[in-house]
Amino acid sequence: RGAASAAAQAAAEQGTARTNLVGAINSALDITLERDPTACIFGEDVAFGGVFRCTAGLGEKHGAHRVFNTPLCEQGIAGFGVGLAAQGHTAIAEIQFADYIFPAFDQLVNEAAKYRYRSGGAFDVGGLTVRAPCGAVGHGGHYHSQSPEAYFAHTPGLVVVMPRGPREAKGLLLSSIRSRDPTIVLEPKALYRTAVEEVPEGDFEIPLGVADVVREGSDITLVGWGAQVHVLSAAAEKAEAELGVDCEVIDLRTLLPWDRATVEASAQKTGRLIVSHEAPVTAGLGAEIVAHVADRCFLRMESPPLRVCGYDTPFPLVHECYYVPDELRVIEAIKKSIQF
Amino acid sequence: FVMHRADAPSQTVTTSASELTQMYRDMYLMRRLEIASDVLYKSKFIRGFCHLYDGQEAICVGMEAALTYDDCIITSYRDHCTFLGRGGSMEEVFAELLGRKTGCAKGKGGSMHMYLKKNNFYGGNGIVGAQSPLGAGLAFAQKYKGMPNCTLTLYGDGAANQGQLAEAMNMAALWDLPVVFVCENNHYGMGTSEDRSSKSALYYTRGDYVPGMKADGMDALAVKQAVAYAKEHCVSGKGPFVLELDTYRYHGHSMSDPGSTYRTRDEVSGVRQERDPVDRIRKLLLEHDIAKDTELKAWEKDIRKQIDKAVDFAKASALPEAGALYEDVLVDAGDITARTVSNDYTPLR
Numbered sequence: 001r002g003a004a005s006a007a008a009q010a011a012a013e014q015g016t017a018r019t020n021l022v023g024a025i026n027s028a029l030d031i032t033l034e035r036d037p038t039a040c041i042f043g044e045d046v047a048f049g050g051v052f053r054c055t056a057g058l059g060e061k062h063g064a065h066r067v068f069n070t071p072l073c074e075q076g077i078a079g080f081g082v083g084l085a086a087q088g089h090t091a092i093a094e095i096q097f098a099d100y101i102f103p104a105f106d107q108l109v110n111e112a113a114k115y116r117y118r119s120g121g122a123f124d125v126g127g128l129t130v131r132a133p134c135g136a137v138g139h140g141g142h143y144h145s146q147s148p149e150a151y152f153a154h155t156p157g158l159v160v161v162m163p164r165g166p167r168e169a170k171g172l173l174l175s176s177i178r179s180r181d182p183t184i185v186l187e188p189k190a191l192y193r194t195a196v197e198e199v200p201e202g203d204f205e206i207p208l209g210v211a212d213v214v215r216e217g218s219d220i221t222l223v224g225w226g227a228q229v230h231v232l233s234a235a236a237e238k239a240e241a242e243l244g245v246d247c248e249v250i251d252l253r254t255l256l257p258w259d260r261a262t263v264e265a266s267a268q269k270t271g272r273l274i275v276s277h278e279a280p281v282t283a284g285l286g287a288e289i290v291a292h293v294a295d296r297c298f299l300r301m302e303s304p305p306l307r308v309c310g311y312d313t314p315f316p317l318v319h320e321c322y323y324v325p326d327e328l329r330v331i332e333a334i335k336k337s338i339q340f
Numbered sequence: 341f342v343m344h345r346a347d348a349p350s351q352t353v354t355t356s357a358s359e360l361t362q363m364y365r366d367m368y369l370m371r372r373l374e375i376a377s378d379v380l381y382k383s384k385f386i387r388g389f390c391h392l393y394d395g396q397e398a399i400c401v402g403m404e405a406a407l408t409y410d411d412c413i414i415t416s417y418r419d420h421c422t423f424l425g426r427g428g429s430m431e432e433v434f435a436e437l438l439g440r441k442t443g444c445a446k447g448k449g450g451s452m453h454m455y456l457k458k459n460n461f462y463g464g465n466g467i468v469g470a471q472s473p474l475g476a477g478l479a480f481a482q483k484y485k486g487m488p489n490c491t492l493t494l495y496g497d498g499a500a501n502q503g504q505l506a507e508a509m510n511m512a513a514l515w516d517l518p519v520v521f522v523c524e525n526n527h528y529g530m531g532t533s534e535d536r537s538s539k540s541a542l543y544y545t546r547g548d549y550v551p552g553m554k555a556d557g558m559d560a561l562a563v564k565q566a567v568a569y570a571k572e573h574c575v576s577g578k579g580p581f582v583l584e585l586d587t588y589r590y591h592g593h594s595m596s597d598p599g600s601t602y603r604t605r606d607e608v609s610g611v612r613q614e615r616d617p618v619d620r621i622r623k624l625l626l627e628h629d630i631a632k633d634t635e636l637k638a639w640e641k642d643i644r645k646q647i648d649k650a651v652d653f654a655k656a657s658a659l660p661e662a663g664a665l666y667e668d669v670l671v672d673a674g675d676i677t678a679r680t681v682s683n684d685y686t687p688l689r
Contacts, residue, residue, distance in 0.1 A: 045531060048601075071501035071537045072468055072529055100467065103504070139388040141450055143466035311666060317388060317450045318439035319665040 019199040021192045024166035025054045025131075028173040029092065031203050033062040036090050038127070039177070041067045043077060043094030051096060052133060052192050078104035078130065082111045082182075085125035090177060098134035098186055099143040105151070112182040113157030126180035131173075133189035134162070135227055136278055136324050141317040147226070147279040147310075152184050153256040153288070159183040159208060160256040164229040165195045171206030172253060179208060188227040211259035213266070217248035220272035220337055223263055223289060225252045228276050228325070235330035243331075245338055255285055260292060267293045271302035272337045276325050281309035303340030308333045341566065344544050344582070346551035349569040353561045357630045359405065363560050364621045367397040368640060370421040371618050372647045373430055374591070377420065377437060377451075381595045385655065386437045390451045391418040392591040395558075398617035399524055399585050400425035402563025403492060406571060410487065412478045414462040414471045415494035417452035418524075418589075422494070426461035428454065430647060434654035441664070442657040448664065469495060469502030472521065476508040479519035479580075490518040490574040492567070498529020500543050509547045509580065518574035520567070521547065523584040524557065530593040531602040544584035551578075557585030558615040588615065 019027065032039050041055055047069045049056030059067035070077050077093050084091040095101045101108075108130065116124035136145045152160045159181045163169035169187065176183040214229060215236055222232040229251040236247035248266050252258050267273050273293055275286035286307040293305055308325045316323050341348045374394040380386045393400075396418075403413075404425045415422045420433050428444055436443025437451055444454050445464075453464040462478060465471040475493020482489050499505065500523055512519045523543040527534050534541040544552035551573070555566035563585060570581040588611045592599025599608070625631045631639075 048531070051530075069532060069536065072498040072532075073501050073503060075503050076501075102467075103502075141388050141452070141466075143452070144389065313666050313669050316448065316665055318447055318659055319662070322662055322665055 014200045014202040014204065016198040016200050018196055019166050020194075020196045021163075021166045021169055021187065022053050024170040024199045025173060025187065026056060026058070027199070027201070028170045028177070029055060029058055030061070031174065032090065032092070032177050033058060033066060035203070038088065039066065039090035039092065040084065041092045041094065042070050042080070044070060044072060044096045046094050050094065052189065054131075054187075055094070074100050074103040075107060078107035079111065081128050081130065082107055082115070082125050085112075085128035085182070086115065086123050088127060090127045091129070092177060093128070093130045095130060095132040097144055097189075098132040098148050099146045101130075101132055101148060104130075108152065108158065108182070108184070109155045113155045117157060124180065125182045128182040129173075129177045129185060130183070131185045131187060133192070134186040135188040135190055136315070136320060137190045138320065140315070142314050145315040145320070147186070147277065149186055149225075149255050149277075150279055150283060150285045153258075153285050155256075157182070158256060159254065160186070161208065161254050162186045162188065162226040163253065164188070164214075164226055164251050165191065166197050167199045168206060168212075168251070168253060170199055171204050172208070174203065175205040175208050178205070183208075186226065190227050206253070208254045209257050209259060210253065211262040212251045212253055213248060213262065214251050215247065215249040217246040217270070219246045219270055220274065220334060221248045221250060221263070221266040221270045222330070222334075223250045223252060223273065223275045224277060225255060226278075228278060231325070231327055232276055232330060235327045235334065238327065238331055239334050243335065243338070245334055247334065258285075258289065260296075263289060263293060264296050267297045268300050271300050273301070273305040274308060274330065274333050274337060275305070276308040276330055278310050278324060280312045281307055282312050284309050303337045306333045306337055341562075342544065342554040344552040345549075346553060346573070346581075348553070349565055351565075353565045355561060355564075357628075360621060360625060360630060363401050363405065364618070364625055364636075365639060365643065366401045366425070367560065367618045367621060369430065369643050369647070370394075370397045370400065370424055372644055373420060373424065373433060376434075376647050376651055378591070378595070380434070380437065380651065386451065387439070388450050389417070390437070390595045391593065392595070393418050393421040393589065395590040395611070395617070396524060396526060396587045397421055398560040398563055398620075399557050399587055402560035403522075403567040405560070405564040406568035407492070408489070409459040410489045411571065412460040412462060412475075412482065412489070412491040413494070414465070414475050414478060414491070416468065416471060416496060416499065417464070417466055418496075419452065419454050419464045423454040423456060423461060423464070426456050426459045428456045428459075428461070430650040431653050434650050435657050438654045438657070439659060440654055440657035441660040442654070446664065447660040448668070469499035469504050471495065472499070472502070472505040472508040473511070475519050475521070476512045476517055479512065479517040479574075480515065483516070483518055488575050490520055490571045492520045492522050494522045494524055496529060497523065497525045497527060497534045497541070497543060498532065498537060500546060501537060509550055509582070512580035513547070513550050516577060516579035519580045520570040520574060521550070521580060521582045523582070524587055525584055526587050526589045528589075528593070528602065530597065533602065544582050547580070547582040550580050550582050552582030552584065554584040554586060557587030558617045558620065560617060560621060
């Protein structure tokens with residue numbers, strides 16, 4: 001918690017402003033273009049501000065040659081970004097929806113992730129950052145709702161990040177862009193306008209690879225990321241009020257490499273674990289976390305670790321309300337764990 | 341017709357009073373269906389994404405006039421009218437848009453995923469350009485089975501820049517597959533005009549070694565002629581063909597796009613006044629005395645009533661059951677166990 005709160009404190013000493021997630025991301029990109037002359041932002045429709053307005057005003061301010069549109073070609077966008085980053089540039093690619101990232105999958109997994117390794121360190125694409133809006137939005141259906149973090153978390157050589165709100169997004173994005181490893185930043189689109197908080201106006205970073213204990217508790221550990229952290233927090237409030245159960249809620253923030261130490265320490269403290277994510281349960285990132293905790297904290301655990309996730313189906317259209325792992329399902333899991 | 345590595349077909353098209361009449365009724369129905377969908381979306385009966393086709397009706401109607409249901413069609417997400425053209429009903433369209441179980445995809449697909457297996461309509465695809473290699477595959481099966489048929493794989497000017505389209509064209513040309521790559525060029529990929537996305541906006545030439553042509557997509561008879569020509573090319577064993585149809589959509593890309601930030605209102609209304617495909621056929625019917633204005637008005641009124649009834653049907657239809665969530669994941673639904681909280685693999689049914 002130390003490094004995270006020190007950074008937060010430093011940020012608090014700067015001026016802050018009430019900003020939503022879009023504004024926070026825009027600010028991080030603005031600072032980057034200001035300070036890093038090699039930085040370029042490219043993707044579909046980013047020049048006019050992007051379909052979610054994350055790049056609004058940046059082209060006008062920093063130059064159309066630095067914030068430019070690509071044609072509709074995700075594989076091309078990613079590959080182009082790899083090349084630009086291999087030259088040492090800061091290449092910030094936007095994939096319009098995380099659901100569209102799959103044509104780019106080969107470039108990210110086979111090129112970006114392996115460049116440093118296969119060249120023995122001669123080349124790297126540390127300057128590559130790929131941003132994509134992810135997650136359920138209420139009506140997105142199959143192709144505007146997916147959370148593809150597990151596919152990328154399975155790839156050594158990549159860094160994968162997902163912020164839970166505006167302040168986290170700005171600090172994590174600045175760290176991601178400056179990181180010397182290719183980083184994928186998944187932004188929960190449902191929070192773009194609805195999440196508003198005080199965000200430092202200046203330049204600040206939140207360290208990668210460090211989880212954040214959002215709520216301290218002693219009875220059970222709830223681990224999540226992105227928008228799901230708020231579902232867990234709401235479930236924690238209810239659990240305290242209705243069940244007298246004191247939950248610790250952890251936001252992983254960086255999904256690869258994930259902060260094992262923080263999660264282990266929490267599991268050692270509480271003896272109970274629930275991991276929750278929107279993505280389908282089978283082979284989701286929750287499986288990795290549960291396996292690790294079972295290995296490291298087996299004798300300390302009071303009950304089997306549980307996962308509350310999306311079902312093993314494509315992300316549905318009208319059935320979304322049944323599919324998403326909401327507060328009620330999390331509370332059921334809390335009860336099951338406590339009553340074991 | 342503008343040609344690429346091929347000779348132009350005749351500009352004389354043979355049609356009949358009954359064909360023109362049917363074309364008009366079909367196009368008018370399509371137009372009213374899209375307008376009704378707009379209203380339903382704004383009143384939140386349709387949620388999610390909705391991409392309307394009004395302005396482009398001549399393509400669906402013109403191509404069906406040159407095809408049979410043994411020919412295959414696959415397209416992108418702007419598919420309501422393509423579905424109707426393939427013989428689907430407006431009831432199934434509205435029900436699917438509203439996510440009801442009486443929809444053509446049992447309410448599970450929505451606007452972007454309409455299918456009609458018995459008439460070889462393969463949908464309805466969300467990811468831009470992904471349907472192009474699929475079209476090549478459909479055509480391969482037709483050739484393999486020795487069928488005198490072809491596949492039309494439709495895509496837009498935006499999708500024309502997807503790598504997989506180039507891959508599909510190469511495969512089709514290499515293996516002489518009977519596939520027509522139809523570019524429905526409405527000049528805007530979402531908000532990006534063709535000249536801002538494409539080094540070459542001559543989409544009918546983009547197949548390079550694949551012959552192609554460009555036709556007026558607002559003229560149903562020109563579309564019919566062009567598709568007939570392309571089909572003949574494919575089915576006679578000459579391999580694939582690229583057909584660019586110059587068309588226009590009145591609505592924005594989707595219901596969340598007003599369609600006015602990247603093009604002027606004058607441009608839209610100009611097309612409506614000068615090139616509207618539905619009006620064009622209406623004028624032909626009047627000019628050639630095939631129908632009187634009073635008859636046309638009566639048909640139009642009748643079609644609007646049918647649309648209203650179909651909307652009511654959709655609104656009255658039930659949502660899919662909760663259990664439909666995990667149907668059709670794999671072929672054998674009984675094997676699917678969706679773990680909720682525990683790891684004991686209890687089947688949800």
